[in-house]
Amino acid sequence: MTPDEALKSPLTDVAAAVRAGKLSSADLVARCLANIEARDGVLKSFVHVAEDALEQGRRADAAATSGIATGPLHGIPIAVKDNYLTAGMPTTAGTEAAIAFPQEDGAAIARLRAAGAIFIGKTRMHEFAWGMETPPTCNPYDESRVPGGSSGGSGAAVTAGFCLAATGSDTGGSIRIPASLCGNVGFKPTFGRIGRSGIVPHSWSLDHAGPLARNVADAALLVDVMSGYDPGDPGSANEPPSDLSQALTQDARGLRVGVCRNHFFEALDPEVERSVEAAIALLGRLGATIVEFEVPELKYGLGAIFAVELSSSTAYHLPHIAAGHVDAYAEDVRMLVEMGRLVTGSDYLQAERYRELLAQRFQDVFSRVDVVVGPTMPITAWEIGQKEVVLGGKREAVLETSWRFTYPWNLLGLPAISIPCGFDSKGLPIGFQIAGAAFDEANVVRAASVVERHTPR
Amino acid sequence: MSEDTRTGQRKADPETLIRTDRLEEVRTAYAAIARQVEILRSLDLGETHPAVVYRPLRRQEKKP
Numbered sequence: 389m390t391p392d393e394a395l396k397s398p399l400t401d402v403a404a405a406v407r408a409g410k411l412s413s414a415d416l417v418a419r420c421l422a423n424i425e426a427r428d429g430v431l432k433s434f435v436h437v438a439e440d441a442l443e444q445g446r447r448a449d450a451a452a453t454s455g456i457a458t459g460p461l462h463g464i465p466i467a468v469k470d471n472y473l474t475a476g477m478p479t480t481a482g483t484e485a486a487i488a489f490p491q492e493d494g495a496a497i498a499r500l501r502a503a504g505a506i507f508i509g510k511t512r513m514h515e516f517a518w519g520m521e522t523p524p525t526c527n528p529y530d531e532s533r534v535p536g537g538s539s540g541g542s543g544a545a546v547t548a549g550f551c552l553a554a555t556g557s558d559t560g561g562s563i564r565i566p567a568s569l570c571g572n573v574g575f576k577p578t579f580g581r582i583g584r585s586g587i588v589p590h591s592w593s594l595d596h597a598g599p600l601a602r603n604v605a606d607a608a609l610l611v612d613v614m615s616g617y618d619p620g621d622p623g624s625a626n627e628p629p630s631d632l633s634q635a636l637t638q639d640a641r642g643l644r645v646g647v648c649r650n651h652f653f654e655a656l657d658p659e660v661e662r663s664v665e666a667a668i669a670l671l672g673r674l675g676a677t678i679v680e681f682e683v684p685e686l687k688y689g690l691g692a693i694f695a696v697e698l699s700s701s702t703a704y705h706l707p708h709i710a711a712g713h714v715d716a717y718a719e720d721v722r723m724l725v726e727m728g729r730l731v732t733g734s735d736y737l738q739a740e741r742y743r744e745l746l747a748q749r750f751q752d753v754f755s756r757v758d759v760v761v762g763p764t765m766p767i768t769a770w771e772i773g774q775k776e777v778v779l780g781g782k783r784e785a786v787l788e789t790s791w792r793f794t795y796p797w798n799l800l801g802l803p804a805i806s807i808p809c810g811f812d813s814k815g816l817p818i819g820f821q822i823a824g825a826a827f828d829e830a831n832v833v834r835a836a837s838v839v840e841r842h843t844p845r
Numbered sequence: 846m847s848e849d850t851r852t853g854q855r856k857a858d859p860e861t862l863i864r865t866d867r868l869e870e871v872r873t874a875y876a877a878i879a880r881q882v883e884i885l886r887s888l889d890l891g892e893t894h895p896a897v898v899y900r901p902l903r904r905q906e907k908k909p
Contacts, residue, residue: 593896593897619907685888687884688884688885688888690881690884691878691881691882691883691884691885691886692885694878694881694882695882695885698878706862709862709863710862723870723871723874726861726863726867726871727871727874727875727878729861729862729863730861730871730872730875730879731882735882735885735886737895737897738885738886738888738890739885740895740896740897741890741893741894741895741896742885742888742890742893743895743896744893744894744895744896745890745893747896
């Protein structure tokens, strides 16, 4: 296998080739570094490239030669979002403020390292995971457009071939949004599935860790590797690591596919709507049962996620506000961090009570369906600097538009994936979102894999 | 610009801790979010308990 072939092959095949001595990990790393050198001056997806990346590759090759390489990610170059603490690489969480973060691995990074991953560098993120644009990173499909955020560097890096996969974090859509806009797969498993120790917090009860990858199988494998109980994360579920490999080959026959017609299909770009409806029809043709429903209580969700996210983020940043560190934050992030001081305690608790109600509504939904599908976002990648969009005759701030369909799954803590389902007339990728019941990532992967197998890329 | 002449630091509003010279701008920006929170507030949640639950620690139990 050549490095160029590896960039197009599933991770299981690439790692097997490295372990068998049929592909040099060092050569693969060198290919990724050459891609970074050639294009990241424009895309700006990395904030740090590991000085020892090639050496990590050589060590992986030596381990393969001596027969001690067994990890499922052996020799695979993976990029790390810059809010994951890492031994041997600095962390900034996207800020220029003078805040020192320790250089040590958290649970998910330790699991990736133990699986044989090579950490090629740290990817740019919207400061403190508070935003959907990740400046100054550009979209690989159109460099005049945003890659999404907050894991925008990871989204751009995966699509541009700078790495074979990347880590992300998702508080209101920050894995799925860049995956949708950059045309790759972003997977946020159930809250608690992947431990978050060693990830700079944004909003404790909404933050999820997960991968961005080139295909569904790679994303599923990374969730398998990163998942498992993390005693360092109070939100961690006492569940064994997932095993999603069998879901990748199942078909759609008998799958109950829910389509929530309110909220998730409102004020939608017509080209996005056409692609998403085509994917739903495809699932129906392949044997799935389509079940349409509505959840009227979703109309209270935006106030709820704002109340929880703002107040939680501000509670985390309170010492930085007091110390004046916020003077060094970007203006948009500083504004959000300060606005959290205006959310009252009773509003916060109203939001947490609402989450309980919404959880009951969707528990009922998931007694009738296996997955819920729809668009990841109402739009495709917008131009850098664009502030508003007109959808359904209504003018809306593009940042409000961007997370409308993703944040409900953070309030609910349920697994959700974004996969490509087509392109608009500008050649920009469109994302299809599939969500599942708590800890039922298998049905999410099953549906995603079916759509992927039948969708030309 | 309001500034504490003793420390040289800009003054903060004591209730919100937001710098006084930024407070109005922050309140204006928050208005759109406040409307959404107001909609949430209009929902009668009856006896629904919040998703936040405190659990006491047992003797010897370790927390991260």
